[in-house]
Amino acid sequence: MPAAILQTKRLLVGAAALLDRIIEQIEKSILGCSVLFLAGLLIIHVIGRQVFGNGVTGQVELTQISMVIMTFAGLSYAVRRARHICMSAFYDQLKGLPRKMLLVTISLSTGALLFYFSWHAWDYVSTLQGRGRTSSALSIPLWIPYLIAPIGFALAGIQYWLTALRNLTSDQLYRSFSELEAYDEVPNDGNTGL
Numbered sequence: 001m002p003a004a005i006l007q008t009k010r011l012l013v014g015a016a017a018l019l020d021r022i023i024e025q026i027e028k029s030i031l032g033c034s035v036l037f038l039a040g041l042l043i044i045h046v047i048g049r050q051v052f053g054n055g056v057t058g059q060v061e062l063t064q065i066s067m068v069i070m071t072f073a074g075l076s077y078a079v080r081r082a083r084h085i086c087m088s089a090f091y092d093q094l095k096g097l098p099r100k101m102l103l104v105t106i107s108l109s110t111g112a113l114l115f116y117f118s119w120h121a122w123d124y125v126s127t128l129q130g131r132g133r134t135s136s137a138l139s140i141p142l143w144i145p146y147l148i149a150p151i152g153f154a155l156a157g158i159q160y161w162l163t164a165l166r167n168l169t170s171d172q173l174y175r176s177f178s179e180l181e182a183y184d185e186v187p188n189d190g191n192t193g194l
Helices: 003-052 059-080 096-131 147-171
Strands: none
Touching: 003 059, 003 147, 059 147, 096 147
């Protein structure tokens, strides 16, 4: 391969790795803060109920909002760690280049689908904001916590496209940008288990 192509490839993979690390820090921050907030909220609520006879006002609402945030922020994190749902019966039958090309195709199309979901989620959040919808107990504008939906879909879409890029620029097979494919072969010891 010519040196210019190798240099371009290194720069592209380096930029993608930097983007991957930045997104990972965003995901970790959102997930960590959400989990800590939820744990603190529930502890304070239980102590309040047991000691003072009155828990945190809007605790159920805040718990639901935290779960929504964790779900959509966790979507991208699951893709990063290749812990997403994978239906691979056909994929597992392939080897070599056909397997890699199918993985690239799946990554590109799933990423595009997630960007489509992000666009629709953004439209939904904009509608909530335009209508002035708020939560019932605490009157929190609902567009604020639901803003995580288009962000989470977009980050997951980026992760899938980074996976496609990694597979297009590497000789190895990657299930995500940083996770090599590591299926264990089923041992054939002659024992059928009967």
